[in-house]
Amino acid sequence: MTKTNAVLALIPALMAVPALAQERGAVTEFTLDNGMQVLVRQDHRAPVVVSQVWYRVGSSYESRGETGLSHLFEHMMFKGTERYPEGRFSEIISREGGRENAFTGRDFSAYFEIMAADRLPVALELEADRMANLQISDEALATERQVVLEERRLRTEDRPEGRFGERYAAIAHPGTGYAHPIIGWADDIAALDKADLQGWYQQWYTPSNATLVVAGDVDPQAVHDLAREYFGPIPGRPVPSVADPDNLDPPGERRLIYRDDQTRVAQLRMGYEVPSLATAEHARDPYALMMLASVLDGGEGARLAEKLVRGSGVAAAAGAGYNGMTRLDTEFSLFGVPADGDIEAVENGLREAVAQLRREPVSPEELERARSQLLADHLFELDSVFYQAMQVGMLETTGAGWETLAAFEDNIRALTAEDLQAAAQRYLQPERLTVGIMQPAEGGEQE
Structure with a gap:
């Protein structure tokens, strides 16, 4: 069993006992009752804080027919909720003097804010809202799908190095999710629909599959209290097991x-x-x-x-x-x-x-x-x-x-x-x- 699966297997037990904090070195760890992990690293040199929400899902969790779903969903996370419609999230962060963005990898999807330390509650409130209340519409999907397809064209399809890299990965990582590109194959991206995105959201975007990392000029207990205030009320859902292939014998050159x-x-x-x-x-x-x-x-x-x-x-x-x-x-x-x-x-x-x-x-x-x-x-x-x-x-x-x-x-x-x-x-x-x-x-x- 991988460490990730072991942690997820403990979620029912964690939900039944009070959250515990444990300090090891410069990082303090907490677990909320809903299974969300909170990691705090103190650095008091400047009154700045970085908050990141990491979800254990990325392109390697996808199979043929749904490649690119993690990356496309990253785009959709900026399309708004009922409380904070599209554009409002970024407007608030900017007004508070902060910066925000997101990135998708083969093994994760992550969303971050960089703020003045006393503005951390703003970032956590906004992240918790879209973790629980994201709105996904056909219109927003149609727009972002075209954005992603254009991104794919510019970065990969129109560049010899991009075309070469995709072909190389396909033979270098046979049988694993690393064989297909993070951005996905164009035909899969074009075929993804609203139901696919809603299913992805329900499967993976839950506190029990997320880690909140906070670094900067903060007090760990205060961060824990804020995390419990904003993320604590969101129910943790079971997360699907991932059918990764066992490490194969070397397949030959x-x-x-x-x-x-x-x-x-x-x-x-x-x-x-x-x-x-x-x-x-x-x-x-x-x-x-x-x-x-x-x-x-x-x-x-x-x-x-x-x-x-x-x-x-x-x-x-x-x-x-x-x-x-x-x-x-x-x-x-x-x-x-x-x-x-x-x-x-x-x-x-x-x-x-x-x-x-x-x-x-x-x-x-x-x-x-x-x-x-x-x-x-x-x-x-x-x-x-x-x-x-x-x-x-x-x-x-x-x-x-x-x-x-x-x-x-x-x-x-x-x-x-x-x-x-x-x-x-x-x-x-x-x-x-x-x-x-x-x-x-x-x-x-x-x-």
Whole structure:
């Protein structure tokens, strides 16, 4: 059972007992009687507060025929309630000197406000109202559907990189919701109707499937009292179980050759299926994968820039990355752009860089440079109150747990070169690899 499912399974019991608060590190946790989780991170450096409501639903919860529903519903959440008609929500936040917006990911949908600290009740009242009383009309749906289809056209259909990315994801993540785009497939978006949106609202937009994250110049008990005042009266509903596929054995190397008549420069994308913070069986592996990505692509002194760009010169650009904040297995990714059109030379260079990670431990100097850079980036980002809230919400919603944030520095400091090599040997294998190549269509020019 995943952590999310375990929490949801406890909802009936939580509703029968008084809410409890527990402090661990810089975050204070509460649970309302209706199952809503409240996480508060104090930062008193400025009289500012960030409030975010995270729902455990995103594009990976969708199946073919309903792709894009989470993202389209995000648009609908701004269409108003009886008490606050369309436009009134944003007008109030703006009048109070705040900012608001929303975002949808593969594993979550989230809505946020940034306000003066004493204006937090305004944000919570508005969010609670649309959690319980959203109005969905055919007219609003028709408008927002066209907005989303236009967004899809501009970001994906009219861009070679967008078309390539969708095709790559489809073969890189077979059998999971990560195989389809967050924005959805155009034919699914066009077919969604009012009943689909109302059903989505009833299924997922309930306190028992939501986490309120508040960060900034606040008192945890005062936040708890406000959350109980505004969200407490909303009944918690049972949430459907999610039929995620079990982690499959590595399916074998997959390869995509995509020719596009609008691209003039070949691009290479490679990705190894690897665990996330939520799915890892070995606790150190996600942190080792972060460090491996930094060894390859952590600044000008990193291996890919040193060997493929400035060294052999086969690549005009090359990089690597790893994002462990997903609820399913994720990807250790690499990319490259050839300097002279020789995509094979770039692929060979990236494969050799991975093989070296498997073959031998990184040097002490590389290990410390990667460690220092990760810690510096992390501490710099924590300077933002919004980023603090984002990290807490994303870690909790994807199943890693908000406590992971406080343990990040210790976990990075504890890593050895042997940990990195073991993770590379365990996961950076051809059986886990997807290779995607985008190149000009036959007869097209190559720069």
